[in-house]
Amino acid sequence: MTPPSPTGDPDATLVLVPEPAGLDALADVAGVRALEYDPRGSSLPDGAEAATVVVVDNPHAETTLPLLGRLPRLRLVQNLSAGFDPWDGRVPDGVAISNARGAHGRATAELAVALLLATLRELPAFADAQARRAWEPRDGGSLAGARVLVLGAGDLGAHVSAMVAPFGATATLVGRTAREGVVTMDDVPALLPEQDAVVVVLPLTDATRRVVDATFLARMKDGAVLVNAGRGPLVDADALLAELHAGRLRAALDVTDPEPLPEDHPLWTAPGVLITPHVGGDVRGWQARQWAVAAEQVAAFARGERPDNLVAGELA
């Protein structure tokens, strides 16, 4: 039986892609052949064993991971998201991971700032009044003169900082290494009591899990706003619930733990919280953007170069 015929040079780098958009995105990449696989399936298509790269998608990690062990020549897992926590430490030995940093960064930063502005300017209360056809003015907060602590000093953090500046806010970025305009977690306890908002855009790792815990929240000032646009487990949900019910803090969460948030979870109805269903990167055109970034990484790999977005492992 003849294997399905991927386009292009049979000596080219074989890349498995989880959706037809990947075939289009890689069609014009030099030295690359693309073959579609089913990321929810239990088997691989004929010819797949020659693959050196697999493009993966977070929502299908649990069904995709067992397939990776059956690819003897696999060297690179290219993720379609920036966050790669479902894959970290779980890919076969010697396989590197690159992510889609740059595809979603601005969209996710945009949602974080949209959620912060909506919370400060009381848009949920006005939407509620609108549903009751009630004209009920009330004063809101403002980014003007506000101090915003941004946990995460990468692509997302830099976008958030640039976006809040013209509103008159001052952002402080928190990263792993101190540098011009970036402080470290060691500086955060002293800074927290002065911040009007904290925006979390960190990746999830063992070092960042529950970084926003009860102690962190307790140091935030009365009336401050927490925005989580990173990953749900970065925040201790029980500790946050206690602060919300005390009326001391407000929050806007695009990510929760678990996801989807179960119907009976107390976060849905906690006072002062706005929840969106992990849509940070979900703007129209996102699929084209993530494939454009993935294609750049795959092209670099095919040329024998190190992909810019390598986040785990190394290519020997």
Next chain:
Amino acid sequence: MTPPSPTGDPDATLVLVPEPAGLDALADVAGVRALEYDPRGSSLPDGAEAATVVVVDNPHAETTLPLLGRLPRLRLVQNLSAGFDPWDGRVPDGVAISNARGAHGRATAELAVALLLATLRELPAFADAQARRAWEPRDGGSLAGARVLVLGAGDLGAHVSAMVAPFGATATLVGRTAREGVVTMDDVPALLPEQDAVVVVLPLTDATRRVVDATFLARMKDGAVLVNAGRGPLVDADALLAELHAGRLRAALDVTDPEPLPEDHPLWTAPGVLITPHVGGDVRGWQARQWAVAAEQVAAFARGERPDNLVAGELA
């Protein structure tokens, strides 16, 4: 009977203020005495007839206007808002008007951008899903790559333009006179079909009333967003309702006609509309900001100078 004793030099400029905050704001202004009056009342306090300046507030225009005719020495009406339409052409002959431009500009621009982001990123739909405890992701629009037409090239328009730039949007300002970065209304029909959003931050005058009419709306492209943070009568509400019910446009309105919007008005429940109750300038600290601007204008008048914010009439 002794008139109530305003503080300071009896030869100083007498300024009537509509609230106690005005007494504090003007206490340290050289050459000025302040006297409180009731802007909802039918009479003036003893000694008020010596006033050359009255500070006024839009919500009490209808009760304040009759009082102005009883002040023979009146030369300046200082408004606490930027919009001065309730006073325009209605103050006694020879009386000038200055406004509070600068006090609310950034706050109003902030709300306009917050409403635009909330609409693009589908926050009302997510708030509705949250109320039903439902995790319902959907793709939104984005300011990234968007074209935004800003009607109004003054303080507010400049703020809106600066605020949307880091999101990747390109703003075009529309003003009365063409200049670097500013086009005129003559250019708008050709530009409209390409715009993803139109933000209205114009003052209300005879020239701007219903500037957004059925013809204007019809030229906007499918799915575009109209934000009105100027004045309600700038937009033809019936024409907008038709476009909303056709599902062709979406809108976010901080101002309506009339205000408050009556409970039975069809705008409340039109599809794709987000309504806030004229709170553009209503951020905490707004009272201090508007009085700081008013005090600067009054101080200039007391020194015999032309207040920077003179918007109608001239001081001989």
